[in-house]
Amino acid sequence: MAPAFQLSSLISALPDSEGGWGPPSSTESSLNEVPYAPYSKGDKLGRMADWTQDSGKDGRDGARGGRQAYNRNYRDQQVYGAGTSSLFSYQHAEDEASFSVVDNTRTSAKPRAGFGRGGGTIFRGRGARGTTTGGRGASTTRGGMRSQTGRADNRFDSRGGRGGARGGRRFGWKDWDKPQRNRDASVMVKPEWKMLEKIDFNRLAKLNLETDDGEDIETYGLLRYYDRANEKAAGVKTAERRLAVQDRLFFNPTASEDPVIQDLAQKDEATVFATDSVLSMLMCAPRSVYPWDIVIVREGNKIFLDKREGSQIDFVTVNENATDPPLDVSEGNKDAINTPQALSMEATFINQNFAIQTVNESAGKYECPQPNPFYNAEEDSEPLGSKAYRYRRFDLSLTEEEPMHLIVRTELDAVVKTAGVDQFLTIKALNEFDDRAQGSGGALNWRQKLGSQLGAVVATEMKNNSCKLARWTTQSILASSHQMKIGFVSRATPKDSNRHVILGVVGFKPRDFAAQMNLNLNNGWGIVRTIVDMCMQMPEGKYVLVKDPNQPVLRLYEVPANTFDEEEEEAPAQEGEADE
Template sequence: MESESTYELPSFAVNENGWGPSTLPDDYKDLPYSFFSRDENLGMIMDLTQVSFAQNRGSAESEQGDNAFTTIDVTRTNTNRKTKLIHTKTNRNYNNANYNNTASGANKGRGQQKKNYNSYQRRNYDTLHIPSIPIKPTWKKICQMDFSDLAKLSTKVLPTATTFAECGSYNDYNPQYDLISVKKPVNLESHKECGDLHSISVMKDPFLSQVSDKNVATVYTTDVALAHLMVAIRSQLSWDLEIIKNAHGIFISHRDGVFDTYTVNETSADLPTEEENKDNCLRTEATAINRDFAKQIMAPHLTKCAYPSPFSPAQDEDPAAIHRMYRYRKFQLSDTQSVLVRTEVHGAQQRSGKAELFNAYAVNEWCPRTPLANRWRSKMETSSGYALAEDMKNNNFRLSKWGVQAILAGVDRVKIGFVSRRNMNNLEAGHVILGVQTFSLDAFTKQIMLNEKNMWATLEYVVKEVSKQEDGNYVMLKDPVKGILHLYAVSEEDMTKIDEAESESESEYSEYSSSSYSEYSYSEDEE
C-alpha cells in the first residue's frame, strides 16, 4: 500500500509587537528598496489627457489616416485647463492639436503644418546656411578672421577726412514732413518711374579709375562695400566682397546688384513664414519703401555739384529722378595706408541760412498676422523711440551699415522715416508714413551703439592682411554659419566667371568708362 502524501505548512512569522512580518527572507536581502510614505501623492505612469505642444521638426511621423486610430482612453479633457507655453525662437508653427479643435482645422492642419515646416527649413538652411557665392575647389584659402577677435580691435586715433570731389546733384528737404504724426499719417506714394537705386562697383567707376592711375591712395572702394566690412561682426547672413590687388593699390568692391536690396529681420528671432512675408518679398518691399521715401520727402529745389554724375549725367537735369551727390573722400588710416571712398549724400536741409547735408532712410513695419499687429501705431504715440529700438533689435546690421555710410559721407544729419502697411494682411493696400525723426550724426551713431574706433580698426586689420599678399584676385566671404570672414585667393579665370554671373540688369553700367568723361580736376580739402 502506497504511503499517503504529506503537506508541510510554510514558515510563518508572528510579530507580537506590531503589524506585519518581523523577519526578512533570505531572498530579499541586499535588494534595493526605495522607501515611500503611504501619504504621498502618487501620479500616473502616462497621462493621455494632456495636449502636446512639441514641435518635433525633422522627425519621421506616421501618415496613417484617422480611421487607423482606436480610442483607448476616453477620459474627458478639462477644457478649462491653462497650459503654460514657453516662447522660444522657433515657436511659430501651430501644432496638430491646434488644428484639431475645429472640423476645418482637422482637414487642413497637416497640410498647413507641412507648409510651415518647409518654410522654416528653407529659411534656416537654404538662406542662412548657404554661402552668398559658391566656393570653388580651385580657390585657395589664405586666412580667416573670427568675429570675436575683430570685436576686440580698437584704434587710438580716428582717421582724418579729405574731400576730393563732389559730383551729381541733390534736392532740399521738405520741412512739412516733420509735422507727420501717428494721428496724422501721410500716404507713401509710389515712384516706380524713378527706377531702382544701384550701387556701381569700384571697377566701373570712372572717377576712381582716373585717380587710381595717379596713386592718390592705397585702397579704393565704395561706402556700401566698406560698410559691410567695417561692421561685419553684426552680420548674420552670408555676403562677399571682391578684392583686387595690383600696382595701383587695393580695390575692394561688391558684385553689381547684390547689395541693392535691403535685408529684413536678419538679426531677429521672429522668422517670417507667410507667403507674402518671404525673404524676397520683404526685401523688395523694404527697398521700394526706401526709394519712395527718399524721393517723396524732397522739395523741388535742386542743387547741382561742380561735376555731373559719373554714371547718369542726364539724371541731373531730370526733375523726376532721384538725385544723389557722389562725394569722394579720402581717409588716412596710417602713414602708409589711405583709403579713397565713393560715398552718397541724399539731400540738404536749410537751417539758419546754412545747408546741412543729410542721408534719409526708412524702417518699415511688416508685422505678420499676430495680436501685436499695428503695434507701432499704439506705441509711437507715447514712446518716440520704440520703433527705432525694435528695428535695432531686428535689423541691427542694416542700421549699422547706414550709420557707417553716413560717417563716411560726412553728413550733418540722419533722417529716419517710420513706414507701416496700411493693412497688415494686404500688402497691395500700400503704406503710410507714421513719422520722420531727425538725428545729428553723433546722436544717431550713439543710438545704434556704433563703435567708430572698432570699425576703423577692423578696416585697418583687413587692409594689413591683404597688403601682405601678392598681386592678384581675392574674395572675402562671410561664413554662412559661423562668425568668420574667409579670405580666398582666386584665379583670373574664376574671377571672370564671377563677373559674368552677375545680374544682366546691371550690364548697362558696364558701358561707362573713364574715357566717357573729361578729366576730373580735384583739390584736397581736409575737414
Template sequence: MGKLSFDFSELPGTADPWGPSDKVPVTFQFNDVPYAPFSKTDKLGKVADWQQAKEEDLPRRYQERRRDQYHAYGASAAKLFGAEANEEDFSIVDTNTQPESKQTVLRGGRRGQMRGGRADNGGRGGRARGGGAAGNVWRDNGRNERYDGRSGNGRGGNNWNNRGNSRWGGRGRYNNSRYASRYYNREEQNKDRSPSVKVESDWPLVSEIELNKLTKLNLIVKKAAETISTYGTLNVYNKKFELFRPEPMKQSKRSTPHHPATKDPVLQKLASQEEGGVFATDSVLAQLMCAVRSAYSWDIIVTKRNGSIYFDRRPGTDRIEVDENSQTPPTDEKKDSIDSATNLSEEATAVNRSFIASSITTATHELEHSETPFEPNSKASFNTGYKYVKYSLPTGDDEHPLNVFVRSQADAYQAGDKLVSVNALTQYNPSASDDWKTKLVTGSRGVIFASELKKNNNRIARWTAQAMLGDLDALKIGFVSRKIPTNNTKHVVVGALTLHLQFSLPR
C-alpha cells in the first residue's frame, strides 16, 4: 500500500489548545465585507435612491398597479445586512414637507338653514336649530334668534353666552340638551345631605365602616331558616289588581303599629332562653343588608342587654322614600311643592297603607296563634301577621353558632297556605311616554318595572330582603299613579305584580 499524500506539517502543535487557528488565512480576501444579495432581474437604478423608502411606506393599494415592483435584492436589501457600527453621529435630513396649520372654521348644518350671529373666533353661528349639527357659538351679539336662548342651547350646538331670546333654548343654568342631565346629576350626587341624627362633638368614635366595602361581604348559611311560631290573623289577598284594570283607590287611615324589638314579649322570652343572641325586626335587618344601596341618611338603635343585642329603629323613621336612586331625585328646595322630597315621602307612605287596605278582602285566616303577642289591636290598625324565624350564622366555633332571631311581618294570606307581603310604588309626575295608566295596560310592564328598579333600587331591595328574611312565599308590588298630576290626594291603582321568592337560599 502506498504512502498517504496528506500533509500534516501545518497542523498546530499539541501544546496549543484544540480548535481553529487564531490567524485568518490569506485566502479569505472578502473578510468583513457586508453581503448584499442580488438578482439578474434587478432594475438598475440610482446609486442612492432616497425616494424608494417613501414609496415602500405607501399603502398596498397604491402599489398594486406599479410597473416596477421593489424586491428585497441588491441595494434594496442592503439595510438588512448592514454592519453593526456606531452610527450615533450619522443622521439623515428629513425631506418630508410639513403640512401648514390652518385655522378651522366651524360651520353649522346645511339643513333647515337659519342665519346665525357672527362668532368671535371667526366661525359662523349655526344654521340648524341652535347652532347646527356641529356649530359652536361662543358669543352671539347679533340679532335675536328664534332657536337660541340666553345661556341656552338648541338641539345641535353649544351656546355659552347667547344674548338672544329663545323659543327652544331654556334659561336655566344647565340648559344644554345633550349635557344638561349630566351636570345636574353630578351636582345632585355630590350634594351634602343632612344626617338623620346630629353627631355631637363629644361622642366617641367606636368604629367606622365604608359602605363600598360592604359590597364584598358574603356569608354562606348552611342551615335552613327555622320557623319558631306565627301570631295574628290575616285578611285574604284579592287578585283583582293583577288584571291591570285601573281603578280608583280608596283612602285608608289605618296603619300598622310600631313594636320595637326590645318590647316584644316573644323576643324577650327567647332572649331569656338564648344567651348571646341577636334580636331584630325584618325592616331593620333589611336596611343593614341594603346599606350600600341607600342614598339618604338613616340610623338604627342598638341595645345590649344581658349579653343579647337588640336592633331597633326610632319611631317615625319608617317613611318610604321616592326615587331615592334616581339620577334626578326630588329635593326640598321648594318645600311647599307637592313634589318635594318630604311631601312625596309622606304621600308614598299613605299610598302604601291605602293599597294594602284596597288589596285585601273581608275574609280572614288565623295563624298558629290567632292573637298577636302585643296589646289588642285598635280599629285603626290592620290585621297583621307576625312570623318569628331563627337563623344560625356560622362562627369560628361550629358548636356555638351565632343565633339571630327575626320578627317578620306578613300583610295578607293567599290560598295554599301562603303568606305574602304587599307594597306599592307611586308615580307622581308622569310624562306622555311613561304614563302608567296607559303603558301598563298596553303591556309595557317589564320596561316600567326595570325603570323603577333603577330609580327605587334601595326601596325594592329592602322589600325583597324583608320577604326573604321572613321566609314568605311572595311579594306583591302595586303600581299607583295620581289621578291628576297636580293633586296628591286622589290616586288610581293601575295594577299589581307578583314576585315569587325563587332564590337559591335554603328553606
C-alpha cells in the first residue's frame, strides 16, 4: 500500500491547469532556479568515464588546448545544447590530478622495417634517397618510402633528415613554422598617392569576358627562318649545344612611346592601347607572386597601359610559384647567384640569346609589309635581331551601343615553312640553375630526365613557373602565333651562371598548351575590362596599379602627372656628373 499512498499524495500535490495539459503559467513552487540545458531527442548519450582521452598534468582533459582538446570520438554527435552542458559537469578534486590508468596489456613486438615479401632493410643516409633491399614488393620513391598501402613512410633518420627525401627535407613540412617573407614593393608608394581601389585576387578569378580572336591591323619588322636542327632528341648528350652570346638589337618601348600606337590613337582606332608584355601581366595577375606595377594613363577617352623604365615586367622570373621559392641574401641564401634578382637577370639574358641562336640567318629572311618602326640606321650600328611587331585589335564591348576596342602590340620571333606555308613562331627558354639548390622546387635533373620523362619535367615547370608560362602562352595567343618553341637551357656547371648549354627544344601549340595548364583567357579579358572600367570612371590623369609584394592584392593609386618623369630626368644628370 505504501507505493499507492505515495503516488496519490504526489498527484494531489500537483497544481491544476485549466488551460490544458502541462503546468500552469504561475505556481507557488517556481522552477526558475533549477538549471536547465536544451536538448534534442537525437542527442546521443555520452560516457560516464572516458579512459581514452589524454589528460594534462592538472588532471583536466584537453589541457594542451588546440587540436589536442578535441575528442574525435564525439565528432559525429550533435552539438545542440553543448554550450550549457558545463552546468551539470562534475569538477574534479585536486587529489585526482595524480591519478592515471595503468595499462597491463602486453604489446606485440615491432615488425621489421621492410616492404613486400622480402622484408628488406631500409638504409637512410643524411639527405640521401630512400633505398630498399629485399625481395619482391620493395619500392623506392623520391619523397620517401612508400608501402604497399600507398602511404608514405615519414619517419626521420638519426641526423634529423627525412629518410628518402632528397636534400633531407620534404616540401610542405612545417611550412606553417617558416618565417614570413617580406618582399619589397616594385615601386615606392609615396604619401601624396591616393588609393582608389583594393582588389583581391579571389574577385579577379571570378571575372569572365568572351571576346573574339582579334584582327590584324599592321605588321612591322623582319623575321629569320627557324633552324629545325635545334629540335634533336631532347636530353641526348650529342644534342647539347653551347649557348653563345651574340649582339643583336631589339626594341621594346612602352605603349605611350610607340609611334605606331600614337598614330592609331589619333585616328580613334580603339579605346585601350597596350603592349603584349604589360597586357599579359594584367591578364595573368592571379597567378603572380612577385611584386609588379603598371602605369595607367587616361587622356580623354583613351587608356594607355604603360610600364616604367626598368620595370620588373621586362624581366623573366624563376620558380616564382614554387612551394619554396629562391631566397634572398637577407633571408639566408648563401649562394648570391641563386637569389631571385640574380636568377631573373640570368633568365632574361638566356631568353634573348636563345631566340637569336635558334634562327638561321643564312637562310634568308621574311620581310614584313612595314620596316621596323624603332630602328634608325644613322644612330644604331648593331644589326637588327629577328623580330616582328604585329598590331592587333580585340573587341571588349559588352553591348553594341557602347563599343570598346583594344589594340595591342604583339611580337613574333621567327618564321618556319610548313608544307610550303610560312608559319609564325614565338621562342622562349626555360632555365635550370641547380636541381639540388634551395629554391629549385623539386625539379628533376634535366640531363637525366629530359629525354625519358619530358612530361614530368614540363609538369614540374608548370607548377613552379605557372605565372611565367601563362604569360608566354598568353602573348603567343595574342600574337596569333602558330607554334610556341620552348627551349631547355641549363648551366654548364651549377656554380657558374655565365656559361650555359641548350639541352633541347620542344614545340607546342599555344591554345593546347593553355588547356594543359588550365589557362582561361576569358578570365584575363574580364580582368582587363574591369580595370579599364574603373579608370574610365576616374578623371583624366595618371594612375598606378600595384601588386602587393606579400599579399594577393592589387591596389589602384591616383598619382601626380609628373610621377616617374623626375626619375628619368635625374638618371641622365647623374651620368653627366659621373663623366665630369
